[in-house]
Amino acid sequence: MSKIPLSKSHLSGxxxxxxxxxxxxxxxxxxxxxxTGFENDLEKYLQKESKVACTISGTAAIHLAxxxxxxMKGDEVLCQSMTYAASANPITYQxxxxxxxxxxxxxxxxxxKALELAIKDRILKNKKPKAIIVVDLYGMxxxxxxxxxxxxxxxxTLIEDxxxxxxxxxxxxxxxxxxxxxxxxxxxxxxxxxxxGGALVCKSEKDKQKAVFLATQARDDAPHYQHSxxxxxxxxxxxxxxxGRGQMEVLxxxxxxxxxxxxxxxxxxxxVEGITxxxxxTADYFSNHWLSCIxxxxxxxxxxxxxxxxxxxxDNIESRPLWKPMHLQPVFADCEYYxxxxxxxxxxxxxxxxxxxxxxxxxxxxxxxSIMKLL
Ligand SMILES: *Cc1c(COP(=O)(O)O)cnc(C)c1O
Numbered sequence: 001m002s003k004i005p006l007s008k009s010h011l012s013g014x015x016x017x018x019x020x021x022x023x024x025x026x027x028x029x030x031x032x033x034x035x036t037g038f039e040n041d042l043e044k045y046l047q048k049e050s051k052v053a054c055t056i057s058g059t060a061a062i063h064l065a066x067x068x069x070x071x072m073k074g075d076e077v078l079c080q081s082m083t084y085a086a087s088a089n090p091i092t093y094q095x096x097x098x099x100x101x102x103x104x105x106x107x108x109x110x111x112x113k114a115l116e117l118a119i120k121d122r123i124l125k126n127k128k129p130k131a132i133i134v135v136d137l138y139g140m141x142x143x144x145x146x147x148x149x150x151x152x153x154x155x156x157t158l159i160e161d162x163x164x165x166x167x168x169x170x171x172x173x174x175x176x177x178x179x180x181x182x183x184x185x186x187x188x189x190x191x192x193x194x195x196x197g198g199a200l201v202c203k204s205e206k207d208k209q210k211a212v213f214l215a216t217q218a219r220d221d222a223p224h225y226q227h228s229x230x231x232x233x234x235x236x237x238x239x240x241x242x243x244g245r246g247q248m249e250v251l252x253x254x255x256x257x258x259x260x261x262x263x264x265x266x267x268x269x270x271x272v273e274g275i276t277x278x279x280x281x282t283a284d285y286f287s288n289h290w291l292s293c294i295x296x297x298x299x300x301x302x303x304x305x306x307x308x309x310x311x312x313x314x315d316n317i318e319s320r321p322l323w324k325p326m327h328l329q330p331v332f333a334d335c336e337y338y339x340x341x342x343x344x345x346x347x348x349x350x351x352x353x354x355x356x357x358x359x360x361x362x363x364x365x366x367x368x369x370s371i372m373k374l375l
Contacts, residue, residue: 001242004317004366007189007291010254010358015246022242026373028218034245041237041248042184042199048177050201054236054244055160055215058185058198060217063090064211064234065181065200066131069157071096074103075130076082076234080110080161081325082343083135086185087161088326094254096130100327106281108293108322108346109142110134111339116150118338131157136175137323138352139191139290140278144170144178151179159183163198166191167255169286178203186240191290191357194240222232254360257289257357261288264364265353274300280345290353293322295346304375305351313372322350 018034023034025138026336035054042052055061066266073078073095079088081100090097101118104111116134122129132151151158162168162176163185169175170360176182182201186194213219218231262277268276274297280287298304305321312319324347327337354367 001316001366004354004359005356006318006320006352006354008356009188009193009195010250011243011357012246012250014100015243015248018242018245019239024237024244027238030235030237030242034238034241038236038241038248039199039242041245042201045173045248045251046177046182046201048173049203050177050182051131051203052239053200053202053208053211053215053233055198055200055211056159056236056254057196059086059090059181060141060215060232060234061159061183061185061198061200062087062133062159063232064094065092065159065183066090066096067214068181068202068207069159069208071129075129076122076146077131077133078122078129078156079133080135080137080325081327081337081339082108083137083161084163084323084327085329085331086153086163087135088332090132094134098326098332098335099129099173100325100332102337102341103343103346103359104143105342107140107142107285110142110147112143112146112150113340115147115260117264118153119150119156121338128154129153129156131159133161133325134179135161136168136331137162137163138167138278138287138293140280141165141168141170141175141287142283143247144175147179148252152173157181159235162201163187164190164290165288167251167288171284172273178330183206186244190204191246191258192251192315194244196237196242197236197240199341213374234267254357257356257359258289258292259287260286261355261359262292265292265294268368268371269294274298288357289354293352295350297349301374307353307375311374312367312370315366317354317367317370319354320352322325322347
């Protein structure tokens with residue numbers, strides 16, 4: 001039996017025409033109509049006067065956001081602990097210091113209370129944080145109103161890592177547009193892909209232009225190569241942007257299919273005691289359900305998260321524990337942390353289930369049959 005992956009690239013067939021045009025026009029570098037076209041598509045999709053600069057990865061976009069937020073060596077940046085390492089790594093590229101914040105139980109994202117406690121304590125220690133990185137993990141919007149209010153109250157730059165949440169909505173506003181900067185990822189496993197790529201979402205054309213300048217080696221306006229600041233080679237290529245334009249045509253379809261997967265799991269587990277599927281806490285939240293995730297109370301089910309994972313693996317079905325919180329990672333062992341054990345308990349008991357937009361009915365039957373063996 002073939003492997004059922006957690007989340008796989010899902011190409012539409014529309015991508016090749018855009019790539020062909022790029023070849024015909026000899027636009028294979030970091031300039032061309034696919035790049036402007038893809039950025040326009042994203043700006044139209046996100047609204048809120050978003051200005052989008054496409055990059056080689058979501059990680060590069062976070063790095064640029066930190067630079068634009070003026071984060072420098074020795075500065076402190078508050079970051080959601082329950083996330084993928086790419087949210088936190090760029091803090092260290094700047095020589096800055098990550099400080100991790102616990103999650104809350106409704107969305108599994110940054111706890112606004114723990115965030116405010118952390119800010120107050122850092123200010124007391126005379127180290128006011130330079131930026132906050134909040135994440136919409138698995139596509140679920142964080143408590144973005146409360147997080148934004150805290151950021152505004154203390155006048156700290158907010159960066160929204162919406163790498164997993166393109167198409168998710170909170171309070172009728174698209175994820176990726178809540179912070180001073182937002183970031184998206186088009187990695188192969190995300191809801192749409194450019195094979196690899198990302199985007200920085202800015203609030204002004206000026207910031208977008210600054211990001212593009214930094215992403216193309218910070219070349220001053222001169223006939224010769226002249227540089228007054230350190231630059232990066234972070235710009236997306238016009239070829240990859242062509243893949244992105246083809247994927248934008250099916251973004252809404254992908255969201256619909258991922259949400260249908262979530263419904264399938266809600267239904268599968270609705271009468272199962274001890275297993276809960278992560279769902280939108282209120283009608284204010286709309287998740288793209290990039291990944292569908294469950295929590296297992298082993299005392300009730302009689303089996304652990306790991307036992308279920310191994311059962312699925314035996315049947316050639318990929319699942320994965322929830323992302324291990326950053327404050328528990330060996331590489332960040334020395335970093336400070338604010339909060340309780342919410343993220344840790346989620347990690348110990350949570351599992352991500354196959355969620356691709358290309359799952360078939362047959363795949364879902366196999367997943368259900370495999371899980372039923374334990375129930
Ligand atoms: C994928 C991801 C990123 C990084 O995106 P890349 O394009 O892979 O660099 C950042 N944050 C989160 C939460 C992600 O899932």
